[in-house]
Amino acid sequence: MDERHNGGEPSPDSERVGSRLEERGRRGKRRRKFFNKKWLLLVVTTTLLLAVAGCSAVMISAKSMPLEKLEEIQFASTIYDVNGNLVTKLGSTNREYVKMNRIKSRELIEKTFIAVEDKRFYEHNGVDYRGIARSVYHNILEGRRAEGASTITMQVARNVVLENRTKTYTRKLQEVAVAWNLERKYGKKEILEAYLNIIYFGNDVQGIQMASKIYFDKDLTEEELEPQEAALLASLPKAPSTYNPYHNPEEAKQRRNLVLGLMAEQGVITEAEKEKYQKTDLGVDRQYLTKHLKDDDYQAYKHYVMMEASQRFGIPEEELATGGYKIRTHLLPRAQKAMVKAFHDDALFENNEHLDGGATVVNPKTGGIAAIAGGREYQGTGYILRSAEEMKQPGSSIKPVTVFAPAVEEKNYTEYTQVPDPPDFRIKSWKPENFQNRSFGELPMKEVVAKSLNVATAWLLKNEVGLDTAVRYAEQAGLDLHAKDRSSYAALALGGLTRGVNTVDMAQAYTPFIHNGKMRKAHAIESISISDQEWESEGDYAEERQVFSPKTAYYMTRMLHYNVEQGTGTSAQLPDGRDVAGKTGTTQESKTAWFVGYTNEYVMSAMVYNESEGRVELSGGAYPAKIFRRVMAEVVKGTPVSRFQNPGVKPPEPPFQLKPVNLKGSYESGDQAIQLSWNDYSDRVRYQVERSEDGSDWEAIAETSNGTYQDRNIVVPPPQTGDEQLDEIFGGARQYAYRVVAIDTETDQRADPSNVVTVRIHPPEEGSPPEEGDEEGDPGGGEQEGDQTGEEEGDPGDDQGDLPGDDQGDSPGDQDGGDEEGNEEGDQGENPEAPGDQGEGTPIIPPPSDEE
Incomplete structure (x- = not known):
């Protein structure tokens, strides 16, 4: 019996089986490790072979433009207004071609840009295979984006030579193929010259000559650049917007100092010079922008278009400026020109140099920006776009x-x-x-x-x-x-x-x-297109x-x-x-x-x-x-004068206003009653009729819901006898005073009493028919605030400002208000039934008084 089964030592056969399993495991580990290296090598090799094969296949089909015509080539993207008319361009409007042999600081500029953009420029044939391998390695194994593998030659191929700018794998292969062709056909100096004249430096500027002018006010054919200046220029092509020294001076300085470090590493400058130049200021001045950029009413709008293209479509500023895009916008030229003219009019700012501002015009139906102001001193993308960035x-x-x-x-x-x-x-x-x-x-x-x-x-x-x-x-x-x-x-x-x-x-x-x-x-942008690609408004921009x-x-x-x-x-x-x-x-x-x-x-x-x-x-x-x-x-000049229209909704109803009524009264001899009437202005109002015989002790005699009342509870004097003494004792005229109070049935609120109407009843002479009573109006017992039509709108003062008052504690908010001279309670309108002259049978209503 096997000793293993009896608790003894394991048998030799068991040991051999275990050894084989362990060995197989070790081999598996070695194989997996070996497979990783082989797999990486295979991927890289296959990628390169496919690239070479692809380049060979597309080399013939790649339409290109010769470098000799570089000065004539227009790289600008075009901007169209809301009506589809071409109004302005990006990029090429601010470019001056310069020959390398005319540049005073030619050697410094050449070495600086090569140190930053393509340090093996003089070693490769247009394609940096080591750079491509490094890029593949970092992207596949480390899952991060490495520095770009594009050489200066490939950038020239991309930005100058290739007519097709659509981002596809075919185009990438064409870049490689055209880069090889460029290296065979042209020398390194010619390729570098092309690069320096087409690269985008921000602020709507292409080419190193114009860049030198707007940043340092230097013409390269007449003045030399300092190393720190060359470093700043070389730092911009990577991200012109991010490192714009006028917008982001701190980021620009950090990037410039990094470039100075690369220059020291590659022997362009010494370590001591690096430390010296890193301590210097950027040396830029916005006056240089004003001096060298072309005056353009559309600068602010172009600036906003570049910002929006980057945000909405992911197109960087430098690519948009030089990529030959067709950009359809909501720009309304007359609005933009009016905007620029207004902000350049110092009188609108009372000649106060400390005041600035911004403005934007939008079409409410489309959301399209018709015009935008840059500010009073705005001269291009190097300035803050006050309307959008402030x-x-x-x-x-x-x-x-x-x-x-x-x-x-x-x-x-x-x-x-x-x-x-x-x-x-x-x-x-x-x-x-x-x-x-x-x-x-x-x-x-x-x-x-x-x-x-x-x-x-x-x-x-x-x-x-x-x-x-x-x-x-x-x-x-x-x-x-x-x-x-x-x-x-x-x-x-x-x-x-x-x-x-x-x-x-x-x-x-x-x-x-x-x-x-x-x-x-x-x-601002309705659509952007290039070749066979087009991007239109979508998402939040398309949704209403x-x-x-x-x-x-x-x-x-x-x-x-x-x-x-x-x-x-x-x-x-x-x-x-x-x-x-x-x-x-x-x-x-x-x-x-x-x-x-x-x-x-x-x-x-x-x-x-x-x-x-x-x-x-x-x-x-x-x-x-x-x-x-x-x-x-x-x-809006030239458009029909328009009024705001009700979109089909119920207009707002004025709130119910309880107000005094206008009372009239007379004696009706046939009925032997006094007839009262007044303006009945609402179903929700009831009216209390009050009477007095001496004009002071008022007694409520009735309530009614309409505008009339007949008082029969009166004493009519007997006819006169002719005996003056008896008539004086028993037959004198009787007098009744009336007023009416309007009462809101929903709130029980009472209005001020109406005007007072006094009716005199004269005794008829013996043997003659009864006479009509006289009506006499006396001033009422209450002030008549507001007019009799119910409209109490206050007039604002002449100087209705929106000025701040005292500080509001911890409130940083607005201090708006109207003019203190505006009428507070509302002007008193005329009584619609104002009485005539005081006389017998005519009620007298005092005229309404104005209150401040």
Whole structure:
């Protein structure tokens, strides 16, 4: 019996079996390790062989352009306006070709660019196989993107020679094939010259000659570059937008210093020189942009197109500028020209050099950006695009989006709804203040909008709308709120946003008000195409979102139109008299002012801000509203004058107003009764008839629901006897005074008493028929506030600004308000049934008095 089964030592056969299993396991491990290396080698080899084979196959088919014609070649992408007309180009408009043998710093520039872009440039035949292998290794095994394997020759092939720029595998193979051809046909110097003249350096500039001018104000044929300057230029082609020294100076300096390190590694400069040059400033100045770039009304619009193409379609700035793309946009040339002209007019800014701003015009039906301003000193992509890149607090211009429209949508508010403006309103420790430094009690919502009352707006947000609802509508309208703003009453009521907004954001947010509550994301590009590829609006840009109901949009338009007609936005009225609606906004301490308004055709937002530390009294009703007027007048010129139209919703109904009636009375001898009548103006009103015989002790004698009453409970004097003494004792005339009080049956609220009517009944002479009584009107017992038609609209003052008041605690919000001289209670209209001269049988009604 095997000892193994008896608890002894294992048998030799068992040992051999175990040894074979262990050996097989070791072989398996070795084989797996060996397979990994072999597999990698196989993949790389196969890839290269396929590339070579592919290149050979496509070499003949690759259509190319000769380098000799490089000076004539146009690489620009073209921009078309909203009507399909070619209006401007990108890239080639700012390019100057320069021969290498004319460059003063030729050797420095050559060595610097080779050190950064292609250090084996003089060793390969157009394709860097080691670079390709490194790229494959990092992509496959490490799952990360390595540095590009494109050589300078391949970049020339891609950007200059190949007519087909579609991103496909075939095109990649063509790049390799054409690179080989270039190396066979041209020398290294010619290829490098082509590269330096076509590469994109940012700020809508191609070629090293123009780049040297806009960054250092140096003509390469006349002046030499310093090593740190050459390093900055060589650092740009990798990512011109990211390393733009005018936009991102810190990133640009870091990249430049990295290039200086590469220059030291490859012996272009010494280590000591590297350390010295790394401490220097960038040496750029925006004046060089102004000096050397061509003046172009479309610069700001092109800048925005480049930003949007990168964000929406993933096309980098440098590729868009030089890629030969066909870009269809929503640009309206007359609007863009008017925008540039307005921002160059110092008079609109009262010649204050510290004021700057931005503006955007949007078509509300398409979301298309028709025009955009760069700023007063804007000269191209090296400058900040004020309208899109400058984020400012919107002040009270945010109120329609976050408070007013949500109150209409969610709580059925209308322009007539009474809104409290309490004198001592607080939300925890925050106490909002009105610009007028006073409380207005209770007033219609349209007056809250027109006077831009901060307290009433905060009351609405706290008691009717709520933070969550305000946030929801703000985000539906496209406003990007910081987390802090979501729980801040000051931010959502008065516009003190943490991150701020730009003019594109605000123009977009107002588009639902004139487009039946619907909104499309604001965008400049309708489509981009190249060769057989085309990208169109999709996702958020194609989707039309219902933000508010058509009723809410119409009701808000009525209130915002009233604001332009009689509120803080009167300066935005257009010369041709067409309807305009809009809202002003001014931030705390008057640092930034806004006006966002619209006609039936376009929405425009404009902001002006103070860049200095000194105080400038900015208001949305002044600078921005005037810019709106100037630009929009040109935008709509030649189009039919239009009015805002009801989209088919029930108009807002004026609220019921309880008011005194106009009383008349007379004695009817045939009925021996006094007949009273008055204007019956509502089914919800009942009328209390009061009588007095001495004009002071009033007694209620009846209630009725209509506008007439006959008083038979009177004493009619007997006929006169002719005896003067007896007639004086028993037959004198009787007198009755009447007034009527209107009472609201729903609230039991009582109006002021009507005018007093006094009726005298004279005794008839003996033997003669009875006479009609005389009616005499006396002043009533109550003041008659408001007119008799029920319309109590206050007139705003002449100077309805949107100026800030005192600081509002921790509120960074808006200080909007109307003019303190505006009528508070409403002008008193004329009595529609005003009496004539005082006389017998005619009631006298005192004329209404004006109240301030």
